[in-house]
Amino acid sequence: MLFGSYDMTADFDVGRGMSLHPTNDPSVGAAGVIGRRILIVEDDAAAAFALGEIFRHLKCESRATGSVAQAISALEQSTFDHAVVDLMLPDGEGSRVVAYIRARRLPINIVVATASSDPGIISRAQQAGADALLQKPLNLRKLLQALGLD
Amino acid sequence: MHHDLLWVVITVFLDLAVAAGYIVIAAHWMRNERFLPPSPAKRAMGAMKNIFILCGLCGYVFIPVKLFWPAWRLYDFFLLLLAIQTWKYAWGAKDLKVVYNELGRTSKLAAELEASRAEVQRRSDFLNAVSHDLRTPLNGLTLRTSLAEMQMNMADKAGLEQSLSEIRASAQGVAEMLDQLLDYSRIDRDSGPATRETFNLADAVTEVIRDVEPQAQQKQIVLKNEVPAEVMVMTDRVKLKRILNNLVGNAVKFTHSGSIRVAMDWRARDAEVHVIDTGVGIPSDKLSTIFEEFVQLGNDSRDRKKGFGMGLPIARQLTTKLGGEIQVHSTVGQGSRFTVILPDIIAEDLSSAVAMAKKT
16 A cells, blocks of 8 residues: 555555555656655654654655654754644644644644544644644555655 | 600501511521522522511611601601511512422522533543544554555565564454453443352452463563462352453553462451552552543543553442442552452351361
8 A cells, every 4th residue: 555655546455556566666666755854743652663664664754753842852953844743642732743833934744643533632733734634543545645745 | 755655656566567577588588498509599589588687677776766756657657568568578478489499490400401411521522532542553553554565565574574463462452442342331231230159269360360361471470369269259250250350450551570469358258359469559649530430531641552441440330239349559669459348248158167267
């Protein structure tokens, strides 16, 4: 499915097509994607690790942070092109990270991913200025589409 | 002054009549408002009552003033009207009972409505929390699966193996969460009334320990069954095992080294089963809430991988069904002791044998 990111027509759920397009096949490589810097804000270690590895395979740089404070200090230290932000973090709502990015007018494409169905939390993220909002469990193809990495 | 005596008598009589009317009204009022829960309506009615009492008091206080006031004869005329009106009202004050009954009913209905709203909100919060807690591990699973597909295509065998074992573990975790959720929802519906059968407690504890042995071994925690082998108890075996399973499982989750012991005390036919761990312990301000169903779900600081945190609420509900209670003593950093107190469960015919065995 990850080939969704290389082959625009491949569907996430269609496993058969994948072996036809190995990731290192230069003919389907998305050159513009390589080297993008992605900030991951996710307190679930398993999901953060998997996302980091996926981005590594896509030749993107990623940095995983597990809280609002860590995310903000990462944003202060380095620059990013994209951010994947979870909403329910141990030290507050992910909307604060979104608001921080927007307040500083950083050119970052923000995708909010949440497992919550609380309309309050979701609307706060939208108001803070998230570019896209995805419901967990994340569909990788949709995530990459939202990030503009497909 | 002599010929005024009649008027004085009339005035005092009317004054007393008015004041007595006020007293009747106030008495009705007080009798009816007693059982009314506090509400704005009650306060308003109470204020009116106070006005009446004040008027009544004024009627008495001003008697000497009226006696020397030049227009007191005219005043007597108004006083007569006031007395008639007051008594009319006092006669009708029985209606206050209706007013207060209605008020009482209204505030009861309002309270019920509020309670049912709170219940609906609680259920919706519960569903939201459950869905969040299931989506989180499913998200990890989905992403890890995507990663595994990538690794497969890149022939990264080591990475793939690691991903697969992660996937298996977290799928197992999700399955456990679902089990716990079903377990919880089943308590009320079909666990039914407690049955009574006689069985060996030590054997039951051994079975419970066997269930959690794998997790304990992974963490190198020693599980000890210290229940005397002779003890026969008469209670609901399935429910008691579920209680102990939840307590021991919980202890394993929160113990990182040391041991978990299941022991028991008894007095006559009452048993106390202890689950004693050397785990992280529970801060004293949390002790009162650990048995509440929805507290753990809403608790963002807990480790969601450890499940819904409903093991203790389930254990408590089941213990209540068996007619007992659970107590907990805990010291942060040293461990916790959960005690299931079950009255009247030691099988009678063996209680003396057990006592003998205990002495030796």
